[in-house]
Amino acid sequence: MFDTGNCSVVPSSTPTDAGVAGAGVLLSFIITNCLSLFLSAIIILLGLRKSTSAPIFRKLLLSFSDQQIITGIGIQSVGLAKMKTMVPYHFFIIWLLSLLSTATNLSTLIALVNDFKRDWVLRWLRQFLMFINLVLQIVSSIFVLQSVMKNLEPRLPIGCVWEVSSRGKASNAALSLVGTIAVIAGNVIVFSFSTWYLHNRQNPKWLKTVQVVGLVTLIAMGIGATVRVVLVSQAFGHPPESVRLVGTGEKDWSFGQLLPLLLLSLPLINTVEIIRGETKTPPSAVDDDTTPLFDGELGPQKPTEYQPNPMWGSRNNLVGK
Numbered sequence: 001m002f003d004t005g006n007c008s009v010v011p012s013s014t015p016t017d018a019g020v021a022g023a024g025v026l027l028s029f030i031i032t033n034c035l036s037l038f039l040s041a042i043i044i045l046l047g048l049r050k051s052t053s054a055p056i057f058r059k060l061l062l063s064f065s066d067q068q069i070i071t072g073i074g075i076q077s078v079g080l081a082k083m084k085t086m087v088p089y090h091f092f093i094i095w096l097l098s099l100l101s102t103a104t105n106l107s108t109l110i111a112l113v114n115d116f117k118r119d120w121v122l123r124w125l126r127q128f129l130m131f132i133n134l135v136l137q138i139v140s141s142i143f144v145l146q147s148v149m150k151n152l153e154p155r156l157p158i159g160c161v162w163e164v165s166s167r168g169k170a171s172n173a174a175l176s177l178v179g180t181i182a183v184i185a186g187n188v189i190v191f192s193f194s195t196w197y198l199h200n201r202q203n204p205k206w207l208k209t210v211q212v213v214g215l216v217t218l219i220a221m222g223i224g225a226t227v228r229v230v231l232v233s234q235a236f237g238h239p240p241e242s243v244r245l246v247g248t249g250e251k252d253w254s255f256g257q258l259l260p261l262l263l264l265s266l267p268l269i270n271t272v273e274i275i276r277g278e279t280k281t282p283p284s285a286v287d288d289d290t291t292p293l294f295d296g297e298l299g300p301q302k303p304t305e306y307q308p309n310p311m312w313g314s315r316n317n318l319v320g321k
Helices: 023-049 055-081 088-117 120-150 158-162 173-199 207-232 255-263 265-275
Strands: none
Touching (some): 023 055, 023 207, 023 255, 055 088, 055 120, 055 265, 088 120, 088 173, 088 207, 120 158, 120 173, 255 265
């Protein structure tokens, strides 16, 4: 039996957890990431050529990104909430899925940055979600790093990393240690740059280069996380034998596994409604266009790409009233 409260007793096996490592859950993250990176690449390419604003692609990308970052925050919250019962194997899968969520969010940011700049509500909502995701990723990374450093028994809960003594170094400890530290440092650096990028009032010419380099980096990050999660998951690959998973629940399909995939159809349905004219949205402009996202949104002042937060940074701010 699996002991959920005693870190001194190593269970003989590990129960499956389809809620975080099931086939449907993994596919929903992977498919959303692939579609978002593809749409971001198209939008950035069209922006470089200045051929079209791609309003449908922009709307579809924003929908996929919103769905992915919310589910990414949710699954990380579940992992941390279940730290006293969840083994490192499942926690590591959640950590990989969080990387897919981050790649999706950042690719959307570099592709639609001017759309966010034109509306302060969208801009600060994106900033808030990025911050929550960063905090959760750092905390999760610390648990993963600690489990690697102590070579935690794979059938003990991840929360036991603070209670058990080290078992010595694993064979791949050095590589895992460097990779985990690099991810933590990279998350902090990328968040800092993304914050500046999101709130910067100017659009220097070299930002186009940043878009291309950033997209290539995020594609590599998405591919790496996808390959890793496919290889180690029971749903598609072979989990470590030391975990000793009981049953095949993560391979089995049920409504709970179909639901994340069914939800992927919502952005598509919304896009069809836009195309058919049942939902009216203002057209998006290309990245170097100075047209506001919404007509009259900036009031009588001269139109600009950057809409200040009315709480501060504006001559007619709410605080001044």
